[in-house]
Structures are given as structure tokens and as C-alpha cells.
Amino acid sequence: MGSPASTPQEIAREAVRLLAARRLPPTPENFQAAYHEVAGTRPLQPFPLAQLRQIAQALPERTPAQVRFKALFNKAVARHSWDDLEKLLVQHLGTAPAATAPDGGASPTPAAAVPACAAAQPASPSDAAGEAPIAPEIAEQAARVVDVALPLVAADDARLREMGEELVRYLRLPQHHAATLKRMLADYAWRLSFGVDEQLGVRQALLGLLKQVFEHIDAISPDNPWLRQQMQALVQAAEPPLSQRRLEDLQARLKDVIVKQAEAREQTLRAQELMRQTLATFLERLAQTTVSTGQYHAKFEACAQALERAESLADMAPVVQEAIQTARAFAADTQRVVDELTDLRDRADRAEAEVQRLRRELDQMAELVTHDLLTGVLNRKGLQSALDRETRRAERTGTRVCIALLDVDDFKRLNDTLGHLAGDAALKHLADVARRSLRPQDTIGRYGGEEFIIVLPDTTPEEACGVVQRLQRDLSAHLFLQGEQQVLITFSAGVTELRRDEPVEAAIARADAAMYKAKRAGKNRVMQG
Known part of the structure; x- marks a missing residue:
């Protein structure tokens, strides 16, 4: 299988490869067996915590000895210690009251009976395991490490959170059984390896998605140099390694870009709408001018024909008067159209000036960027x-x-x-x-x-x-x-x-x-x- 795996992550990967090579389904039992085979360890039997607690609840409490035995039994179960349970049962059976003989006498106490004083004292887990006890300050520091990391590594894994909380509670007990603690740590590390891999995958996917969004915005804005510079700087800022300070800075810069881009878009849309209205009004006035010009032309033509038919000054006077009135009306309409078009031209000039001002402002915003565009670090x-x-x-x-x-x-x-x-x-x-x-x-x-x-x-x-x-x-x-x-x-x-x-x-x-x-x-x- 190549070089031996050393970390839980490597062992887990080798176990998956082993299952695939043997064409075995990745059930929990198959994976556990493969994991221990790769690691060179023996599978640990699960501790039947729920069943033993049910047994503890059923134990009698009628005598002081029974009360003491039940307390020690619960303590051994809380420690997940088979050794403590075994020693407790041996001591209890060795010091139990002699059974009553059929003749009313007492059965003889075995020669190997343990003295009663031994049963009255709880067994030391360290004595049972033959190992030195764990220092309380080290156990508390380990509990703090697990407790602090739980919200991060177990956010989406309820089982990992339960295992971590159980490990923290066990570490904060007055005494610990070394073999039990070793097993609990191994189980937690095995589950943690998968949680960490998943969190890393989520983090990389989110960073990739964020980079893709930045690049997409950059690609659809080829005519906006300021925005393109900002997007390129944001892509560089989103590169790992990340820290809370870098993320806060990235958030602030992205907010500035969004706000500025929204303002620019709003002002540009207003300017474009004004230009559209100006052009539409201009075309409308031009059409109206064309129609009215044709109407005035017809009136002038009618006046000209009437003048040709006139035979005296009396016949000419009303025709001339009508021609003068038509000319004045034509001049008034023409002046009104000129005034309206002049106003429209002024509005168009103002709109163009607003667009130019906005472009200059966007260009000047490049000076307010907080990161150096060449290196991606702060300026x-x-x-x-x-x-x-x-x-x-x-x-x-x-x-x-x-x-x-x-x-x-x-x-x-x-x-x-x-x-x-x-x-x-x-x-x-x-x-x-x-x-x-x-x-x-x-x-x-x-x-x-x-x-x-x-x-x-x-x-x-x-x-x-x-x-x-x-x-x-x-x-x-x-x-x-x-x-x-x-x-x-x-x-x-x-x-x-x-x-x-x-x-x-x-x-x-x-x-x-x-x-x-x-x-x-x-x-x-x-x-x-």
C-alpha cells in the first residue's frame, strides 16, 4: 500500500483506497476494520454506556454497602473504564455476605476473600491501568482546546459535537483512566479528520466562488477602468492565507465598490434617460415643425393665387392681411420651436457634463484605493x-x-x-x-x-x-x-x-x-x- 500512513487523514484515505481495491461497500463496520488494518491497531469495542446506565439504575440501594457499590459503579461507567468495573465487581463478590446454608448456618467465607475495608475505598484508575495519573492542569488545558474548537469544526456535524462535549466532560473529571482517555481521543481525532477535511473543502469552494464572482464582474465591465482595477485588487485580496483582519478589509473595500458602482449606475441611468427624452422631444418638435411648415406653405400658396386673381386694391387688401397674419403665426411657431430646441440642447449639454463629471470622479476614486495594484498589499x-x-x-x-x-x-x-x-x-x-x-x-x-x-x-x-x-x-x-x-x-x-x-x-x-x-x-x- 505504499509508505505507511501517519496522520488520521492519511490513514482514512488509505482505508478508503483499501475498500475500493477490495470492492467492499463503505459501511461503518468495513471502514473501521480497514482503518485499523492500515493503522496497525486493534479495533476498540464500543462502550455500552446506555446499557450500563440502565443496569446502574436497577441496582438496589437498601443497605449502605449497596449504596456505596452503586456510587462506584456509576463512577466507573462515567469514566468508560472496563478495568474499574472489573476491579469493582471482583472486590464486591469477594466481600459479599456469606450465603445462608440449608441447615441455617453460614457458608464458609473463601480464603481469598478481600477484606471489607478494601471494598469501602474506590479503586484508583491509575492503579488499575498501571500508569501515572494525568495532571489536572493538563487535562483542563486539553478540555479547553477541544471546547474552544468545537463551534468551528463541529458546526455541521452533530456526532462530532457530541463526541467533543463528552470528551470535555470526561477530561474535567477528578480522575481519568488512561486507556479510556486514549480511546476517546483516538475516536475524536478520527471523526475530527473528516470534519476538518470538509471545512477545508467548504472554505476553498467559497473562496473559488468569490473569485469567480470578482472575475465575472471584471469581464462584463471592459469600459470601466476604475471598476476593473478594483476587481483585480479584490481578487488578489481574497487569496489565502486569510485572517479576520484581511476579511474585514476585503468586506469594507467590496462595500465601497458596490456603493460607488450603484451611485455611478444611478447617475448614468439618469443621464441616459435625459438624453433619450431630449432626442424624443427633438424628433417630435421636428415633425411638428415639418407639418406646420407645410400648412403655412399651403396658406401662402393660397394667398399668392388670390393675389393673382385680384383685379383691384380692394380685392388685394384682405389677402395681404391674411398673408401678414400667417407670416406672424409662422414666425411665432418657429421661435417657440427654436426656444424649445435650445432648452433641450442645454439639458443635453448638462447631461453630457454630468456623465463627464461622473467619469472624472470614477477616475479620481482610483487614488482612494487602499491597496497597491501591483503587489496586492496595502498602499x-x-x-x-x-x-x-x-x-x-x-x-x-x-x-x-x-x-x-x-x-x-x-x-x-x-x-x-x-x-x-x-x-x-x-x-x-x-x-x-x-x-x-x-x-x-x-x-x-x-x-x-x-x-x-x-x-x-x-x-x-x-x-x-x-x-x-x-x-x-x-x-x-x-x-x-x-x-x-x-x-x-x-x-x-x-x-x-x-x-x-x-x-x-x-x-x-x-x-x-x-x-x-x-x-x-x-x-x-x-x-x-
Whole structure:
């Protein structure tokens, strides 16, 4: 079957493959047998908790000895301990009152009878198992670990939640049976492996769906550069590893995009509707003008014919008067149409100006983006927000905040040798490695050019130096690939602690000075300032 499996997940996968190879149905019994075969362990028989509790309820309580026996029996059942039950039954049978003989005498007590004082004391689980007892503080810490993780890993698995709650209750008992605890932990770990795999699958599916939505919005908006930039930045921000801080930031940025896009759409629709109304009114007025012009033309033609037939000035006077009135009416209608069209033109100009203003505003919104479009990490604006947020949190909780200023070593030579596109790719490579290497609570942003700042909350300067040095080692282990050429990227860094009531700029200047000390000391180093 290949190399032996070591983790519960690997054992479970090998068990599934074994069932498939043997063409056995994946029933619980078959899977359990295959699992123990792969793991090299013996199947543990399930503890009949419900049946033993029924037996305990039926036990008599008429004498002090019976009351004591029932209490010890319930205690052994609560511990899931076969050893305790066996020892209790042996002690009880060895010290039970002698049976009455047929002649009224007492049957002789067996020579191997256990003294009564032994039955009066509960058996020690550690003595029964021959192992040292578990320290109470360790058991409580283990119970806390299981209890805290239950809402996350057992959200959709009722059986896993029941097993976890039962394990927590057992860990918080005064004493534990080592074999029982080992079995309960093994069962819980086996069930937990499936729950964790399912949660990871759900998480990856949700991230994939979110990325697909972002890419779809990007694809249907080719004529909106601002929106496309936002969508590309959101795709990068949704890449794992994720943390609560990154998700909160992603949510805020997506909300800004949605609100701004809704406003832009509403204003664009209003402008388009105004343009449609303007064009419709213009065409209507033009048609009306054409009709009225034809009517006036007919009237003028009738007047001309009447003038041709006139034989005296008396005949001409009413015709001329009618022609004058027709001309005045034509002029009034023409002026009204001109005024209406002029108003429509002004409204169209205002609508066009509104569309242009909206486009300029969308272009300007790119300056308000909190993430650097090249590397996907925070830009200066985003860094400022992160620093403000962490300093306020540190003031509330009384913790410490450090910052590290990084500068890529020999970046100008890299640009001159490989080109500016390779330089941009190198900065993106550094940001990608940093996202994988840094702790979930840490935040990195591009400060400018080839400089980056890392915000390290709840961290001492010594711990901050360790975090940055780990990033240096990870960067050395993951070489930058340009074409077929592997390039080692290094950086020098200065680390300092943010002091209370100190401007952030002063701390950055102190970190910058420490960074230059690191460069003078030979580069690829970390100095405190």
C-alpha cells in the first residue's frame, strides 16, 4: 500500500483506497476494520454506556454497602473504564455476605476473600491501568482546546459535537483512566479528520466562488477602468492565507465598490434617460415643425393665387392681411420651436457634463484605493488605516505594536540588469512570499518604490526581529524566477516599537534609520531602532 500512513487523514484515505481495491461497500463496520488494518491497531469495542446506565439504575440501594457499590459503579461507567468495573465487581463478590446454608448456618467465607475495608475505598484508575495519573492542569488545558474548537469544526456535524462535549466532560473529571482517555481521543481525532477535511473543502469552494464572482464582474465591465482595477485588487485580496483582519478589509473595500458602482449606475441611468427624452422631444418638435411648415406653405400658396386673381386694391387688401397674419403665426411657431430646441440642447449639454463629471470622479476614486495594484498589499493610505487601527487597539488592551521598514537590496541594479518589468515582478514575488510567511495578525504594505512596511501588533521588538528574519529565510528559500534565470532577492530592514503618544512618522523615521544601518552593515540584515 505504499509508505505507511501517519496522520488520521492519511490513514482514512488509505482505508478508503483499501475498500475500493477490495470492492467492499463503505459501511461503518468495513471502514473501521480497514482503518485499523492500515493503522496497525486493534479495533476498540464500543462502550455500552446506555446499557450500563440502565443496569446502574436497577441496582438496589437498601443497605449502605449497596449504596456505596452503586456510587462506584456509576463512577466507573462515567469514566468508560472496563478495568474499574472489573476491579469493582471482583472486590464486591469477594466481600459479599456469606450465603445462608440449608441447615441455617453460614457458608464458609473463601480464603481469598478481600477484606471489607478494601471494598469501602474506590479503586484508583491509575492503579488499575498501571500508569501515572494525568495532571489536572493538563487535562483542563486539553478540555479547553477541544471546547474552544468545537463551534468551528463541529458546526455541521452533530456526532462530532457530541463526541467533543463528552470528551470535555470526561477530561474535567477528578480522575481519568488512561486507556479510556486514549480511546476517546483516538475516536475524536478520527471523526475530527473528516470534519476538518470538509471545512477545508467548504472554505476553498467559497473562496473559488468569490473569485469567480470578482472575475465575472471584471469581464462584463471592459469600459470601466476604475471598476476593473478594483476587481483585480479584490481578487488578489481574497487569496489565502486569510485572517479576520484581511476579511474585514476585503468586506469594507467590496462595500465601497458596490456603493460607488450603484451611485455611478444611478447617475448614468439618469443621464441616459435625459438624453433619450431630449432626442424624443427633438424628433417630435421636428415633425411638428415639418407639418406646420407645410400648412403655412399651403396658406401662402393660397394667398399668392388670390393675389393673382385680384383685379383691384380692394380685392388685394384682405389677402395681404391674411398673408401678414400667417407670416406672424409662422414666425411665432418657429421661435417657440427654436426656444424649445435650445432648452433641450442645454439639458443635453448638462447631461453630457454630468456623465463627464461622473467619469472624472470614477477616475479620481482610483487614488482612494487602499491597496497597491501591483503587489496586492496595502498602499500608503491602507497602511495609515492599519496603523491607526492597531494603535487604538493597543491603547485599549495595553499591548505593544512594532513596525518594520523593508528595502529591497540592490533594486536599481536588478532593474538595470533584467528590466523594469522584472523589477515589478520581483516586488510582487516579495509580497507573495510575505503573505505566506507572516503571522495572521501581521499586515504588510508598500510604502513606496521598493520599500515595504510591516505592522506587527502585540509584539516586542525582539519578536518582531524574529518575524522579519523568518521572512528573509523564506525569501531565500523561494528564489525569484525570471524566465529561466533564478534570482535571489534580499532586503534590509529596520524594526522599532511605536511609542505611546508618538506620531507614526517619527517611528517610521526611526525604523528607516535602523534600515540604513542594516544596509551599511552588509545588507540582508535586521536592525533595531
